Amino acid sequence: MLRAVSHLPANHGQGKPVDSITLAHDERRLRRKLLRAKGGLEVMVDFPQTITLDHHGALLLDDNRLIEIVAASEDLFEIRGKNPAHLVRLAWHIGNRHTSAQLEDKRILIKRDHVLKTMLEGLGARVTNVTEPFFAEHGAYHSHGEPGHALLAR
Structure with missing residues (x-):
């Protein structure tokens, strides 16, 4: 299972995402959660504190790929x-x-x-x-x- 190592803000400029995850407002505020991307990738988010994922921000994965966050x-x-x-x-x-x-x-x-x-x-x-x-x-x-x-x- 892939792990998110950090959250990048919108307009991060760190490259093109390989997939996306669409989340409602309440779902974008999290600390620890298993997320499933549109293409089927499972990503474990386990941050030290609760954060709000930015619309068009990204999760940086432990293999250096990016998953875009989209506000539903x-x-x-x-x-x-x-x-x-x-x-x-x-x-x-x-x-x-x-x-x-x-x-x-x-x-x-x-x-x-x-x-x-x-x-x-x-x-x-x-x-x-x-x-x-x-x-x-x-x-x-x-x-x-x-x-x-x-x-x-x-």
């Missing part, structure tokens, strides 16, 4: 406010519910959740379905949006 498209809600101050208030409500979010100048992206959609629309947000890669912010200490934590927070 995910079903998300795009949230837009009436103005920048309204968007900030919407972001506060999303964060208050410990929900992972991708924060941009004119929109916020979250994973689809009908309860949050109802709340946000009640606060005057425009919420639409989109499907695209998700790049949520990671918390200062850990991600509250990880599976299992939401069950504890309820």
